[in-house]
Amino acid sequence: MKPKKTKHIHSASAEKIIAKRKKILQAEDLISKISNGNTTALSQAITLIESTAVKHQQVGQVILKGCLPYSGNSVRIGITGVPGVGKSTFIEALGTHCINKGKKLAVLAIDPSSSISHGSILGDKTRMEQLATNPKAFIRPSAAGDSLGGVARKTREAIILCEAAGYEVIFIETVGVGQSETAVHNMTDFFLLLKLAGAGDELQGIKRGIIEMADALIINKADGENLAAAKKAKTAFAKALHLFPAKASKWQPRVALCSALENQGITSIWELIEEYLNLVKSNEFFAENRKNQNKYWLQTSIENALKDDFYGNAEVQNQLPKLLGDLNSGKITAFQAAQELLKKAK
Template sequence: KEVSIPDIFDGIISKNTAALSKGITLVESSQKKHSQKAQQLIEKCLPFANNSTRIGVTGVPGVGKSTFIEALGNLLIKKGKRVAVLAVDPSSTISGGSILGDKTRMESLVRSKGAFIRPSPSGSSLGGVAQKTRESIILCEAAGYDVIIIETVGVGQSETAVHSMVDFFLLLKLAGAGDELQGIKRGIIEMADAIVINKADGDNLKRAREARNQFKKALHLYPIAESSWSPEVLTCSALKNTGIEEIWELILKYLEISSKNGYFEQNRIRQNKFWLLQTIEEELKSSFYNHPEIKKSLSDQIKAVQQHKITPFAAASYLLDQHKSLK
C-alpha cells in the first residue's frame, strides 16, 4: 500500500499519534523507497520542529531509567506538558532485539494521553540507529511534544550519540559500596549536566547522600564546561517519586542560563553540523559495505591480507577503487 506523505504530515501536525507512529516507521525503514519518502516527511516537519526540550537519560541496566523516565514523564504530564520518549539502544545492532524496547515498561506513562513512547529503532550500526532517532525527534516536535526524553543504556558509544542530540544530559547512578568514581567512564561525567543518584530510599538513603557528596567533590576537579554550567548532583527515588520535581527545576534552571548566554542555540547549531557530517559518514559506509560486489571482494581481500598476499593498505585501496567504479 502506498503511503501518503501529505496525509501522514497532516496527521502529525494535528497531533495524531497513529500518524506519528507511521511517520517514525517510515523513518526507521531501511528500504530505499521508504527513505526518500521519509526525507520528504522530515522536510515538511522541519519548520514545525526545534521547539522542544530534549533530555538525554543514561545509566547502566537496572539503575532505574525506565522507572525514572516514567516518574519524570508523569510529573511533566501533570504540569500540562506533552512528553515523547525515544530510545537509542546499541544492543539492537548486535542481537537484533532491544533491551530498552520492552513493552511492559512505563505502564502508567504509556496510558497517559499526553505521552508518546517509542522503543529504539533497530539497525546494523549505532550510527544508523542514532540517526533514525534524531530524525524521529523532528517528527515528535512537529507533533507538538514539549519535552523529548531520549533514553540510552550506558554501553559503548551510544552515550556520545545521545549527548549530541539533546540539550540536557542526565546520568543516573546508584550509590556504590564506597568508591563512587570507580567504574565510571571519565568522558561520561564530562558530558553530564546532572548526575542523579537513584534509589535514594529506605536503607539506601544514607548511602545515596554520601555518594552525592563524593560526586560533588569529584566534579569540582573538572574544568568548567563551555556552557558555563557546572553539573549538579542530586538524589531521587524514581520508585517512591521523591526528588523528581527538583530535577525538573534543575533542568529549567539550565535552560534559562543556557538560553540567556546563547549556549543553547549555539549547541543546537553545532549538533546540526555534527549530524550533517555523521549522516554523510553513515551513508558512505553503508553504500560501501552493503554493496553486493564489495561484500564479495571484501571477504576475498580479507583472506588475501590474512595470508600475507597483499598489504591491508593495498587491499583497502583496491576495494575503494572498485567501489568508485561501481557507482
Template sequence: MEHYEEHHKETFRDSALEVAAGVERPPVVNPHYKRAKRRRLSADEYVEGILAGNITVLSQAITLTESLLAEHHELAQRIIERCLPHAGRSVRIGITGVPGAGKSTFIEAMGGKVTGLGHKLAVLAIDPSSERTKGSVLGDKTRMETLVHNPDAFIRPSPSAGSLGGVARKTRESVILCEAAGFDVIFIETVGVGQSETAVHSMVDLFLLIQISGAGDELQGIKRGIMEMADMVAINKADGDNVPRAELTKRQFLNALALFPMPESEWKPRVYTTSSTKGTGLTELWRGIEDYLKFTKTNGYFDRNRSRQAKYWMYETIDSELRDNFYKSPRIEPLLAEYEKRVLEDKISSFAAARELLDRYYSE
C-alpha cells in the first residue's frame, strides 16, 4: 500500500497545502560580542546614591540585602549601617487583607492621594513564593499602572521566600534604605490573611486591614489575632450597589472590635468604607491615620513601639543566623538524613533526635 504522506505529496504538489522547506538559521549578528560585566559599586557609592534619592542605586542596594551570597550580605550590612543615621523619619504602614480585597488597587489609589499631599511614598509589596519552585510572579507593579509612573513613588516587589507572615526576611532593611533615600511614607503590603502577621506588625507604626463586603459572613475566616492587631479597618469596594452592604459590614466590624480589650496604644481602632476605583473614603482614612500618629506620639507609644521593634528584630536575626548555621554545619548536615530515617522507623523520637543533633553541634 502506498504511504499516505507520499500520496498526499504527489496529489498536492502544486497546492498551497504543501509545506515548504525551512530556511537555515541565520548566524549571530556579531559572534565576537560579549556582554560587558557591570561594575559593582562600592559601599560609598551606594550610600551616596541612596542619600541623593537615586532610585536605580536604591533598587540595587535592596537587591544586595535580598541576596543569599555572603559577599553581598557583607556589603549590604555596611551600606545599611551607613544609612541608619538617616533613617527612622517616616510613617510605616502595614497593609494586609483577604485575597481579592483589592489591596494593590487600594495602594495605588491611596498612593496617589498621599503623594498629592506632598509626601514621598515607597511601596514594598511582598509576593507569595511557590513552595515547589520557590519562584514568585512579582506582578504588583502591573496592577499599579498609574503609581508606577509617579515620580514621588517607588514600588519594589519582593518574594516572600517562605518567610513568616508573608514578609520577606530583609524587608526591615529595605525600609531603612527607603527612608534614607527620602521616602517619608512606607507601605508594606503582605501576602494576605491566613498566615501569622506578627512579622509585619513588628516593623510598622500602623496596621491596616483591608476587607470587602458581600462575600458571605464578613467576619468568617478572619483570625482573632489579625483583628486584635489592626489599628484600622477599611471596607473596600464600597461603591454602586455594594454601598449598603459595605455600611453593614462596617457596623459588624465595629461591634467585633468593641469586644476586644483596649490595645497598649490606647487607640480605639476605627473602621472606614472606601472605594479604590471611585476614590471615595480615602481622604477620611488618611485623616484617621494622621489622628493615630498624633495620638500615639503624644502618649509616647510611637517611640516605645519603635524601640521594641528594634529589639525584636535583633533577636529575630540571631535566631535566623543560628538556625542557618546549624543546618549548614559540616558536622550536622551529613547526619540529618540518618536521623530522619531513624525517626521515620520509630527507632528514636523526634524530640530525642533533635536533642542529640543539638548536643553534637554544641559539643564539637
C-alpha cells in the first residue's frame, strides 16, 4: 500500500503543480495577446473575471495584474438616461464618430438588474448593428450579478482589460437602476446625461442628484416636431446649470441638442468632450479624479465586505427585525439598536 500511496501523493502534487503552471501559462498567454489588441483574448479574460468559479477568478486576477501596466490610457465616458431616450442610437452615432476620428472604442454596460430580468438588454450587440460590425469597436454586454458592488467591480476590471488592449475611448452605459449612475459616475472621466425635451423628469424617471453629476446634458431626438421644445429645454437647463455650485473640475456643465437618429449634433458633442478633456488635463483634475476614484473603490470594496459580513451574521439576521420594530415603535433609539446588534455580531 505504502508505495502506491506515496505515488498517489506525488501524482496529486504533480497535478497541482501542472495545474498551477497551466494557469500561469494561460494568464501569460492572454496578457500577451490582450496587449497586442487581440479581441478574442480580451473577451476570454473578461469572461474569466466575470465567472463565479474560483479557479477562473484566480486566473482573472493574475491577468488583471499583468494588464495593469498597459492600462489607464483611455477616456472613460459614462452615459446614462432612461429607457426610450435613445441611448443605443446615440452610442452608435457618437461611437462611429470617435472611430472615424481614428480612435478604438469599447462599449461596456452596468446593469445590476440583469440578474433579475434574466438577461440584460444593455450592451446587447444587436442594438448597435453598425458598431457591432466595426473592427475598431468592442462591445461587451453587461456583467451579470446580484449586487451593484459585484457588477461595478467587474466593469472596472473590464475597463482595465480594454485599456490594455488599446481601446482609447470607453463608453460605460447605464440605465439607472438603484445607485448605478453613482457607480458609473465614480468610474468615468466624463459623465453624460441623455434627456428628452418636454417630458418632466418625473415621467422620465431620472433620479435626484443625477443632474448635478452630469458634465453634459444632451437633449436627444431634437428633430422634426420636437425641435422647438428641445431648444426651449436647452435654454432652461443651461440657465439652471449655472445656478449650481461650481464643480471641482472647474468645468461648467453644458447642454447640447442632438438627433442621434439623423446624426445631427454629434460632432459638437465630441468637441465638447475634447474641450472638457483639455481643461481637466491642463488643470490636473483628470489625474486627481482617477486617484480619488481608486481610493473610493478601495474604501467601497472594504465597506461592502464589512457590511456583507455583519448582515450575514446569523445572530444579526435573527435580531434585526425585532430591533427595527422596537425602533419604529419608539422603544429604542437608532443608536441603542445599533449597539445591540454590534454586541450580537461579536
